[in-house]
Amino acid sequence: MEEVKVIGAWPSPFSYRVIWALKLKDVNYDYVNEDLTNKSAMLLEYNPVHRRIPVLVHQGKPIAESTIILEYIEEMWPWNPLLPTDPFERAVARFWAKFADDKGSVIWTVFRTVGEEQEKAIKESLEMLRTIEEHGLGEKKFFGGEEIGLADLAFGGLAYWLAVIEDIVGVKLAESHTFPRLDAWIKNFKEVPVIKQNHPDPEEMLVFFRGQRERILARLASSA
Numbered sequence: 001m002e003e004v005k006v007i008g009a010w011p012s013p014f015s016y017r018v019i020w021a022l023k024l025k026d027v028n029y030d031y032v033n034e035d036l037t038n039k040s041a042m043l044l045e046y047n048p049v050h051r052r053i054p055v056l057v058h059q060g061k062p063i064a065e066s067t068i069i070l071e072y073i074e075e076m077w078p079w080n081p082l083l084p085t086d087p088f089e090r091a092v093a094r095f096w097a098k099f100a101d102d103k104g105s106v107i108w109t110v111f112r113t114v115g116e117e118q119e120k121a122i123k124e125s126l127e128m129l130r131t132i133e134e135h136g137l138g139e140k141k142f143f144g145g146e147e148i149g150l151a152d153l154a155f156g157g158l159a160y161w162l163a164v165i166e167d168i169v170g171v172k173l174a175e176s177h178t179f180p181r182l183d184a185w186i187k188n189f190k191e192v193p194v195i196k197q198n199h200p201d202p203e204e205m206l207v208f209f210r211g212q213r214e215r216i217l218a219r220l221a222s223s224a
Contacts, residue, residue, distance in 0.1 A: 002027075002028075002058070002059065003057070003058070003059055003060065004022070004027060004028065004029040004030070004056070004057070004058050005029060005030045005031075005032060005056070005057040005058075006018055006019065006022070006029050006030070006031050006032065006054060006055070006056055006057075007032045007034055007042065007043055007046065007047075007053055007054060007055040007056075007057065008031065008032070008033065008034060008053045008054040008055075009033060009034045009035075009036050009053050009054075010033055010200055010204075011200060011205060011208050011209070012053060012054070013156055013157030013160070013161050014053065014054055014066040014157075015053055015054045015066075016156060016157075016160075016198070016199065016200070017054070017066045017067075017069075017070060017153045017154065017156055018054045018056060018066055018069050018070070018073070019031070019198055020153050020156065020194060020195060020198060021069075021070050021073045021074075021082060021150075021153055022073060023194040023197075023198055024080055024082065024148070024194050025073060025077040025079065025080050026079075026080065027073070027077050034053050036052075036053070039051060043055065046062035046064075047062060047064045049064070050064060050065075052064075054066055054069060055069075056069045056072065056073070058072075058076065067097055067098070067101055067154060070082065070097070070150055070153060070154070071150075074150065081149075082149050082150040082153070083144075083149060083150055084144055084145075084149070089144065092144075093143065093144055093149055093150050093151045094150070094151075096136055096143050096151035096154065096155070097150050097151050097153075097154040099131075099132075099136070100151070100154035100155045101154065103124075103128045103131075104128070104154075104155070104157060104158075106121055106124045106125050106128055107121075107125050107128075107157075107158075107161075107162060107165060107173070108165070109121035109124075109125075110122055110125055110165060110169055110171065110173075111165045111168070111169060111209070111212075111213065111216075112216055114217070114220060118169075122171060122173070125173050126173060129173060129174055129179055129182060130179075132155070132179075132182055133179045133180075133181050133182050136151075137181040137182065137185055138181070139181075141184075141185075141188050142185065142188065142189070143155070143185075148189070148192050148195075152185075152189060156189065156195070158174070158182070158186060159186045159189045159190055159195070159199075160190075160199055160200065160202065160205070161205070162174060163202070164202065164205045164206055164209055165209070167206060168206070168209055168210050168213050169213070174186075
């Protein structure tokens with residue numbers, strides 16, 4: 001029997017990328033929830049370079065970094081594909097997955113900052129969302145067409161975590177009238193059975209990230 005293990009953390013959208021991919025592939029796995037305030041010896045052993053989640057362990061061999069893990073899952077279990085067969089379309093999917101990695105973190109900068117730095121992050125976040133709206137989605141249901149794929153999983157944080165950040169910070173970024181395609185994508189993404197059945201509880205996320213935000217504000221105030 002194949003040994004597949006995911007080391008993750010429940011509040012992390014990067015962990016859920018991996019969970020969703022394995023669920024879409026119908027691959028059985030064991031899940032280990034990591035306490036990121038007290039990292040385990042297992043995590044440090046399997047990811048000694050970056051020392052962060054998620055890590056996929058397959059037959060005792062660790063793979064780190066969520067997008068690389070998604071690519072590994074696609075190659076290892078090719079059924080229910082996350083990438084199209086056409087080489088150009090595969091390249092486009094990888095482009096948007098990389099865009100999510102390169103630009104998506106700016107939303108977390110909104111969460112971690114205040115004042116001018118936060119205003120800058122808000123502006124950059126809106127530019128990022130506008131790029132997705134105008135160039136990434138078009139009239140398609142998902143990034144690759146009618147079926148959920150790798151790029152959608154890479155942007156999965158927008159479906160659940162963005163609303164939590166908006167609520168806590170008190171800033172609305174993804175207005176439905178401003179980003180109608182993104183709004184439709186979020187609704188479509190949440191209706192995929194695997195996604196619908198496997199996501200963090202919004203109320204638990206609010207409590208967790210509200211506490212995180214309070215600690216950030218206290219630290220910023222003490223260093224002012």
